[in-house]
Amino acid sequence: MRVATYSLRTTTIAGAVALCMALAVAGCRNDDHPTTSGADRRATPAVATTAPANFLKPVPDQVHLLNARYVTDKVISGAQPEGDAGFEALKKMGVKTIVSVDGATPDVATAHKFGLRYVHLPITYSGVKPEEGKAIAKALEELPGPIYIHCHHGKHRSAAAVAVACVYNGSLPADDALTVLQTFGTGENYKGLWAAARQAKPVPQDELHRLKVDYVEQKKIGPLAETMVSVDDRFDHIKAIQKAGWRTPKDHPDLDPPHEALQLEELLHEIGRTDTAHAKLPDFARLLAQGDDGAKQLRTALSATPADLITAEAAFKQVGNACATCHKSYRD
Numbered sequence: 001m002r003v004a005t006y007s008l009r010t011t012t013i014a015g016a017v018a019l020c021m022a023l024a025v026a027g028c029r030n031d032d033h034p035t036t037s038g039a040d041r042r043a044t045p046a047v048a049t050t051a052p053a054n055f056l057k058p059v060p061d062q063v064h065l066l067n068a069r070y071v072t073d074k075v076i077s078g079a080q081p082e083g084d085a086g087f088e089a090l091k092k093m094g095v096k097t098i099v100s101v102d103g104a105t106p107d108v109a110t111a112h113k114f115g116l117r118y119v120h121l122p123i124t125y126s127g128v129k130p131e132e133g134k135a136i137a138k139a140l141e142e143l144p145g146p147i148y149i150h151c152h153h154g155k156h157r158s159a160a161a162v163a164v165a166c167v168y169n170g171s172l173p174a175d176d177a178l179t180v181l182q183t184f185g186t187g188e189n190y191k192g193l194w195a196a197a198r199q200a201k202p203v204p205q206d207e208l209h210r211l212k213v214d215y216v217e218q219k220k221i222g223p224l225a226e227t228m229v230s231v232d233d234r235f236d237h238i239k240a241i242q243k244a245g246w247r248t249p250k251d252h253p254d255l256d257p258p259h260e261a262l263q264l265e266e267l268l269h270e271i272g273r274t275d276t277a278h279a280k281l282p283d284f285a286r287l288l289a290q291g292d293d294g295a296k297q298l299r300t301a302l303s304a305t306p307a308d309l310i311t312a313e314a315a316f317k318q319v320g321n322a323c324a325t326c327h328k329s330y331r332d
Contacts (some may be wrong), residue, residue: 047170047202055176056183064089067154072171074145077162077184079154080104096144101136101161102151104229108217119143120219123157125327127192128164134160134203135213136161137168143215152232159184160193167200169208174200178323189328219256227271235323238298242316246302246309258303264319265295287326294318 038213052072059076064085068078080102081087087107091114099119100106106118120137121288123132123243140147141214151157163180172180177197186193204304236261240249248255268291297315301308 014216020245048173051088051173051176071162071180072145073168074222075140075162076148077144077158078150080150084110087116090116090148095146095148097147099139099147099149101157103225105218118217120217121220123161125156125190128160133164133168134208134211136165136245138208138211138213139237140165141169155185156187156190156193158199164200165196168203170202219300226268231267234267238316246307246312258299260294261299261302265299268295269290287322291308291322294322
């Protein structure tokens with residue numbers, strides 16, 4: 001009886017030892033760092049050492065997705081999708097989530113029409129703040145992909161945002177951040193955006209995991225920013241009209257030259273009337289008045305019969321110079 005008891009105990013101990021060894025081996029097979037706790041592993045960012053194979057490769061549809069390129073296997077960046085055709089192109093590519101870093105209100109209705117989710121995380125032209133970059137990094141890491149991230153033109157804000165965010169979450173080497181901005185065509189005058197990309201470093205994973213981000217589809221923005229988005233749209237319309245010889249572009253028959261100039265004039269004039277805080281900034285009121293006057297001259301020139309093309313060119317140049325100088329001081 002004693003022998004039997006001893007044998008049973010020995011067998012039980014041996015089995016327990018064998019089981020522990022098996023579990024330990026299994027743990028080593030599934031974990032490169034079996035002696036490191038989960039919390040410690042999350043504290044060390046999983047940093048990419050090389051860029052993805054399709055890094056900065058243009059997407060096939062460059063007609064409906066302007067300036068769109070792959071940044072990682074999961075993330076695509078480009079210009080704002082326009083109308084049904086733009087969102088349909090995203091759906092055909094398998095995109096599940098759209099992240100806008102633009103100040104304009106996202107076209108949520110059209111996105112929903114094609115079964116796409118929108119997340120609005122706007123930034124400014126002055127740079128990517130650390131808290132903004134981390135929020136975007138977390139979104140690109142945990143939201144369903146593929147993910148399409150955009151601003152208006154897909155050159156400036158979205159390029160910097162995706163470069164910073166992908167370095168933050170470890171999906172892109174820090175050495176490749178500036179290459180992203182160079183490839184997308186980020187203007188050299190946007191010094192804050194370049195600085196953010198240049199300074200980007202991986203963020204500990206546990207910090208991103210603890211971060212709480214409110215994934216709203218439409219984030220409320222200030223009235224000045226909202227108006228400036230409309231100014232930007234009108235400016236683009238007039239550039240298209242200018243390219244067509246100051247006539248209605250064939251591919252944009254809804255654009256009436258005098259009307260577009262009038263809308264630009266009204267928007268600039270309205271900023272001067274309502275945004276008293278910014279109007280008190282040094283030079284802001286003067287530059288705004290220059291832009292407003294140029295838009296008025298442009299409207300008058302385009303309303304003439306025949307249109308005064310020489311005056312139109314000079315007036316539009318005046319508006320552009322005023323805007324560029326203002327942006328350099330107060331936006332870039």
